Amino acid sequence: MPIRDRDGSNIWQRRTSRQQWLSWFGWLLLVSLFIFCWRLMNENTLWMFVQDAPRQVIDITDRMTPPRWSYMERLWKPLWDTLNIATLGTLLGITMAVPVAFLAARNTTPSDRYVRPVAILVIVSSRSINSLIWALLLVSILGPGLLAGIIAIALRSIGFIGKLLYEAIEEIDHSQVEAVLATGASGSQVLDYAIVPQIMPAFAGISVFRWDINIRESTVLGLVGAGGIGLELSHSLNTLAWPQVSLIFIVILGTVVVSEWISARVRHAII
Template sequence: MSTHGIAWHRHTPAQQRWSWLAWMIGALVFVVSWKQVSDNTIWDFAWDAPVAGWDMVSRMWPPRWSYLPQLLQPLWDTLNIATLGTAIGTLIAVPIAFAAARNTTPSRALLRPLALTIIVASRSINSLIWAMLLVTVVGPGVLAGIIAIALRSVGFIGKLLYEAIEEIDVRQVEAITATGATSPQVLVYGVVPQVLPSLVSTTVYRWDINIRESTVLGIVGAGGIGLPLAASVDTLAWPQVTVIFAAILGTVFLAEWVSRKVREALI
């Protein structure tokens, strides 16, 4: 495109050179990464995967529905892990979020960096890794799963909540402050009502996620339905694995329905 003989370009020559350089670096990284994956892949197994996969699926049918009553207690443990872990994580995350938000932190120099570090650390470690560590500390069982879910939830809830705190309408805070209210009163009547819907929505959403994550914690010994799943896979009891998958799917659908109803009722 040109105007009065002057050519128009979307990017300057320097920007075009940097763009080409970025594309070349990206292509180089892709080629090196693919070669690394290819060198560490046994391609005979990869090509045979469809046959092996179909063989495994055929062994999973028909499901052994008589095994279903034995899953009721593990399913109940899974729900308890997700629910208690979410509740504990929320109780820990709320004060951390207020300490991390710029407009509510008591100390920007000390408490805010500490709170942000806790949030980042919690979000950086998957709940399965937390469970692996906690099983060696508190022993195998439901307690390790609850703590793992709680530690993972702190970062998720804390991050979304402190961002919501920083985005509140300052005019409401200023109006309450102008009445001579103390700092705790400003917090209770000016900040909390604005962030409460976000807290409820985030907590329910995190509980929904934790239901899914709790189903696999038993693989490392942290309780829940993951324990019979790991045992069935180890013993090649594929018809039982099908029943466990169906139970997990039903539990996830139920959690999704409950979380949706709760959000509609409270928000």
């Protein structure tokens, strides 16, 4: 292990017996975990299917080409629905995430002991459940359709936006807050003139970035009945219409690329 000399050069010293044992014990745990995971994977894997996978890939690829371009006229509305799910879900998520973020930040929460833990719990709960699981639950409650997809995207977005935003709130320059307080400003005025202006660039960047992520996630929500282009993908897969599947893949890829470009340009313009 190296230590620094006065001139900044490294002086190497032999590890102590305790450090050596801890190092060996750590490697032993890592190897044991790898062996356990490998055995678990082997128990649940049918290797005859794995060996046949290259032939299946070639066969499906051959069936998927060429794409059925005439099917494109039926994809415009599902694609528009997907964009609506992502956009409306993001807006709804922002509406719910902003107050949660202010309640979670140490310098803006009304109670560090009671309110902040609840806000943190909301953020963690939102981030721990995937949007596909939210959609599956909401479809069983609200029925299939766009509403379930929008709410699923919103619930998933709360944790992402809330976490990044409350961290940005905690990292603001407190000298500006003190300067506004010195003028005798009220709490709402401090929020308007000292805190919000500092976090607006971060807030805009976080929101656009989350919208870009939601575009990708909303493309698969139709697999569980939440509407959008994923619903057409599910129908095409169920009927083994592989040329339609390849076209849907191309449309999804193009949509994600365009949304990524828009997101990058907007973030660059704001930040």
